[in-house]
Amino acid sequence: MASLLKGRPEAFSTRQAAGKALKKLKQALPSTPRRRKSVIQQLAKEHGVTFIEPHVRKRLFPQRLDTENVVKAFFERDDISRQLPGRKDFVTVIQNGKKERIQKKILLMNVMEAYRLFKEEHGEIKIGKSKFASLRPKHVCICSDTDQNVCCCIYHENFTLMIEALRKINKDIPYEEELLNLAVCSPSTLSCHLGECNQCPDVQEVVSNSVMCYLDSNSNFTCPQWSKASEKNNVETNFQETMISLTAHVRTMVKHSFIAKHQLKQIKNLKEKLNNEVLLQEDFSENFNIKQQNEIMSAHWKTSDSSKVTLFTAIIYSSKTDYTSYVVVSDCQEKDKYTVATFNRKIFKDTYDSNQPIQHVHVFSDGASGQFKNCFNLSLLTNPKLLHDQIQSMDWSFFATAHGKGPIDGIGGTVKRAVWRRILQQRVIINSASEFAEIAKETCPNIKIFYISKEEIASVREELEQYWNENVPKTIADTRKFHFFKQNCNVEAELEVAEVSMFSDPELEEQLVHNVQMFKTQQKQSSKEPSQHKSVSETSENNSNFTDFEKYLDDKGMVLDGDTPKDGNCFFWALSNQLKEVKQSQIRQSTVNYLMDLPLTKKDVLAGFLTESFDSYVQRMAKDGIWADHVAIDACSEAHQVAITVLQQSGDVVIGKNFDKKVTVGYIPEIQHYVAVTLKAKANEQPIQLVVESYYAVDYVDRFYVGRIISPAAQGFWKMKFLHQHSRCGVLHFLWPERPDTDTVHESNIFFGPVTLDGCLDYTIFNIEDIISAFRARTMPC
CATH class of the missing domain: 3.90.70.80 (Cathepsin B; Chain A)
Structure with missing residues (x-):
C-alpha cells in the first residue's frame, strides 16, 4: 500500500498527508500477519492493483548440490572430526520436517585448517572459505562449542601443548604438522614415517634449525605436559633439555601421527570396496550407572557393581551405506578376552543368520591389551570357527593409541541417552542390566540390542580356557608396534603381521608387502623354565x-x-x-x-x-x-x-x-x-686413569658432560665440577656456568679422558669427535 500511495502523489497534497492515511490504515488492519495479507490482497483486487511476486530460486544447480554433499561428507570423516560418546553430547536438528537428535562430533582442527586440507584433496572444486565454513554440519562442533573433551591422545596433547607454548615466544616457529613434514623426506614414503629411511633429515638438526634458533639459549622454557601418572603440570626446562624433549616428541609423532591417519584412511577405503565380506568395528562403551528420578539420599550415594551396566558397541558394514548397529548389554563387569569372544559370537551369529554371503571378516578396534590386542585373541584368527562355524578367514586391525573413536561411540551415547530420558520422565524403573536391555530395545528400534548374562560368559570362559591350555598361544614379540594381523593362508597357526593395515592403498602397496612379518601363534609347551638335562x-x-x-x-x-x-x-x-x-x-x-x-x-x-x-x-x-x-x-x-x-x-x-x-x-x-x-x-677397553685437577667426559644417560675432578670420594666416587656446553656454528663450545655445577659421580660413568681444553673462558676440545663416538658406543643399540 505504501508503494501505491507513493506511486500516485496527486491523490494527496503532501507526503505527510499520505503518511497519516497510511498510518490509520495500518492501525485498522488485523493483528496477525496472515489476516493482514489477506485484507491487503482483497483491497488491491478491488482497486485494480496487481502485485509482482519476487523471484525465488527454488532449487540449486546439480553441481552445487554435489559440492555441498562432498563438503558435508568431508566434515563428518573420522580423521576430520571425532565422535563424542556421552549421552549429553548431542544436538537437535530438523530433518524432513521432524526434530532429530544427532550425536556430536568435535572438529580436530580449526575451520581454516580443514579448508586447506579440503582444497588439497579436492582442488577441482571451486569454493570459498566463507561458503565452506557455512556448510559445516550443525552436529560437527568446533572446540569452543563443546564441553570438556576427554580420552585424548597423550602423544598429540603433549606435542601440541609444547608447540603452542613455543609459538607464544615466537610466531615464526612452525605449527605441529609443518614441523613433522620437515622431519621426513619430500615426498615421504612408508619407511620415512616408520623411522627406517636413511635419507630423512636428522630430527635434531630440524628442531635446531626450525625451532631452537628462535629461543634464547640462556633462558628457561615452561610448558604444560601430561605425565604418565595422568597429571597435567607445568614443566620447566633449560635450552638443552627443551631441545632434547622436543626432538623426542617429533621422533615419536612422525610415526604415531602417520599410523593414526593411515588406519582411519584404511577403514574408510575398505568400506567402499566390500564384496562378500563384512567389516566389524567394535569397542566397549562407558558403563551406564543405574539411577532413578527423585532418588532418596541413601540411594544417590549407594555404589555397587549391580548398579553398573556393561555396554559393548559394534557396527557391521556390508557396504559403505549398508550397515547394522549393535549394542550388547551385560551384567558382567569383567572386560577381558573371554567377554569380547562371547559378545563377538553373538554378533556374528546374528550377522550370518541374515543369510548374507560372507567369506571374510575384517575387524577394527582399539589396542587395549586386556580386551583386544593380546596373543589369545589374535590366536583366534588362525581358528575363526571358534567364533562362528561359517567364518572362513579373518584379519584384525588396530587403531593408533587413543585414536579408536568412531561411529560406535555415538551408538553407545544414543542408547544411554534414550534410556536415561525414559528414566527422567518416570516412565520406567530400571534395576538391572536385563531391564536396561529391554527398555533400550523399545527406545532404539534401529539398533540391535542383545543381553548376555555373566553365566553365559562363564560358560564361554571355561571352553576357551580349555582350548588355550591345550593350544598355548605364543607371544608375538613387541605386539604394541603392530597394527595389522591376519592368518597366513599357506602355513597353519601362523600370522602375518605389519605395522599398518594393508587395504586399498596403491601408493603404499609394494612398501606394505615388505613390511609384513610372520609369527607362529602356538607353542608346544608353556612358558616355564627349560629342562637342565640335555641329550x-x-x-x-x-x-x-x-x-x-x-x-x-x-x-x-x-x-x-x-x-x-x-x-x-x-x-x-x-x-x-x-x-x-x-x-x-x-x-x-x-x-x-x-x-x-x-x-x-x-x-x-x-x-x-x-x-x-x-x-x-x-x-x-x-x-x-x-x-x-x-x-x-x-x-x-x-x-x-x-x-x-x-x-x-x-x-x-x-x-x-x-x-x-x-x-x-x-x-x-x-x-x-x-x-x-x-x-x-x-669388552676390550682399558680402565681410565683418574687424576685430580684433570678433565674427563662423564656419561649422564642421554648426554655427556665435561668436568674437572676436584677430589676423590669413597668407594669409587669422585667429586667433579662441570662445564656447560652450547653449539655455535655447528661447533661445541664449553663455558663455566654462573653458579658452580658440582656433582659426585661413580668412576664407571667416566668414559673418556683426560681431556685437553683450548681457549680462555670460552673453550673448545680438539678431539671432541672422539668423545662423541665413545659416548655413542656406550649407548646400547635399540
Whole structure:
C-alpha cells in the first residue's frame, strides 16, 4: 500500500498527508500477519492493483548440490572430526520436517585448517572459505562449542601443548604438522614415517634449525605436559633439555601421527570396496550407572557393581551405506578376552543368520591389551570357527593409541541417552542390566540390542580356557608396534603381521608387502623354565644356536659377556650383569613386589595375557628358577625404570622405551635362553686413569658432560665440577656456568679422558669427535 500511495502523489497534497492515511490504515488492519495479507490482497483486487511476486530460486544447480554433499561428507570423516560418546553430547536438528537428535562430533582442527586440507584433496572444486565454513554440519562442533573433551591422545596433547607454548615466544616457529613434514623426506614414503629411511633429515638438526634458533639459549622454557601418572603440570626446562624433549616428541609423532591417519584412511577405503565380506568395528562403551528420578539420599550415594551396566558397541558394514548397529548389554563387569569372544559370537551369529554371503571378516578396534590386542585373541584368527562355524578367514586391525573413536561411540551415547530420558520422565524403573536391555530395545528400534548374562560368559570362559591350555598361544614379540594381523593362508597357526593395515592403498602397496612379518601363534609347551638335562644331540644343536647368535651379535658390534647360567634365572642373570651391584635374586624380588603392588585395574589388564589367575602367577614367579616371560620382563622394566633391549635374530624388541636408562640382553628362542651381552669396545677397553685437577667426559644417560675432578670420594666416587656446553656454528663450545655445577659421580660413568681444553673462558676440545663416538658406543643399540 505504501508503494501505491507513493506511486500516485496527486491523490494527496503532501507526503505527510499520505503518511497519516497510511498510518490509520495500518492501525485498522488485523493483528496477525496472515489476516493482514489477506485484507491487503482483497483491497488491491478491488482497486485494480496487481502485485509482482519476487523471484525465488527454488532449487540449486546439480553441481552445487554435489559440492555441498562432498563438503558435508568431508566434515563428518573420522580423521576430520571425532565422535563424542556421552549421552549429553548431542544436538537437535530438523530433518524432513521432524526434530532429530544427532550425536556430536568435535572438529580436530580449526575451520581454516580443514579448508586447506579440503582444497588439497579436492582442488577441482571451486569454493570459498566463507561458503565452506557455512556448510559445516550443525552436529560437527568446533572446540569452543563443546564441553570438556576427554580420552585424548597423550602423544598429540603433549606435542601440541609444547608447540603452542613455543609459538607464544615466537610466531615464526612452525605449527605441529609443518614441523613433522620437515622431519621426513619430500615426498615421504612408508619407511620415512616408520623411522627406517636413511635419507630423512636428522630430527635434531630440524628442531635446531626450525625451532631452537628462535629461543634464547640462556633462558628457561615452561610448558604444560601430561605425565604418565595422568597429571597435567607445568614443566620447566633449560635450552638443552627443551631441545632434547622436543626432538623426542617429533621422533615419536612422525610415526604415531602417520599410523593414526593411515588406519582411519584404511577403514574408510575398505568400506567402499566390500564384496562378500563384512567389516566389524567394535569397542566397549562407558558403563551406564543405574539411577532413578527423585532418588532418596541413601540411594544417590549407594555404589555397587549391580548398579553398573556393561555396554559393548559394534557396527557391521556390508557396504559403505549398508550397515547394522549393535549394542550388547551385560551384567558382567569383567572386560577381558573371554567377554569380547562371547559378545563377538553373538554378533556374528546374528550377522550370518541374515543369510548374507560372507567369506571374510575384517575387524577394527582399539589396542587395549586386556580386551583386544593380546596373543589369545589374535590366536583366534588362525581358528575363526571358534567364533562362528561359517567364518572362513579373518584379519584384525588396530587403531593408533587413543585414536579408536568412531561411529560406535555415538551408538553407545544414543542408547544411554534414550534410556536415561525414559528414566527422567518416570516412565520406567530400571534395576538391572536385563531391564536396561529391554527398555533400550523399545527406545532404539534401529539398533540391535542383545543381553548376555555373566553365566553365559562363564560358560564361554571355561571352553576357551580349555582350548588355550591345550593350544598355548605364543607371544608375538613387541605386539604394541603392530597394527595389522591376519592368518597366513599357506602355513597353519601362523600370522602375518605389519605395522599398518594393508587395504586399498596403491601408493603404499609394494612398501606394505615388505613390511609384513610372520609369527607362529602356538607353542608346544608353556612358558616355564627349560629342562637342565640335555641329550648329546640337544647339546650339539644348542652349540649351533649359540654360534648363529654370536654371528648376529658380531654384525651389531657386540659379543657374549661370559657364560650365563641355564638355571631358569637366565634373564635375571643377564640383567644383573648390566645393572651393576644388583644380584639376580634381588631383581626377581623387586619384579614380584612391583606386580603385587599394582592397582586392581592394571592387574585385570595383565590377566588378559595369562592362562592362570594373576595371584597364582605372581606366587609362581617369586620362586627361584622360574623362567621370566613377557609379563615379568615388562614388570622388571617398570620396577627398575629401565629400557630393556632384547636382541634376537627374528627382530630386536625394546621394552620400556620411555625410560632414559638403557640395558641390553640377548635371547635365543630355539633354546629359550637369555644371555648377557656387551659391546666389543667395552669388552676390550682399558680402565681410565683418574687424576685430580684433570678433565674427563662423564656419561649422564642421554648426554655427556665435561668436568674437572676436584677430589676423590669413597668407594669409587669422585667429586667433579662441570662445564656447560652450547653449539655455535655447528661447533661445541664449553663455558663455566654462573653458579658452580658440582656433582659426585661413580668412576664407571667416566668414559673418556683426560681431556685437553683450548681457549680462555670460552673453550673448545680438539678431539671432541672422539668423545662423541665413545659416548655413542656406550649407548646400547635399540
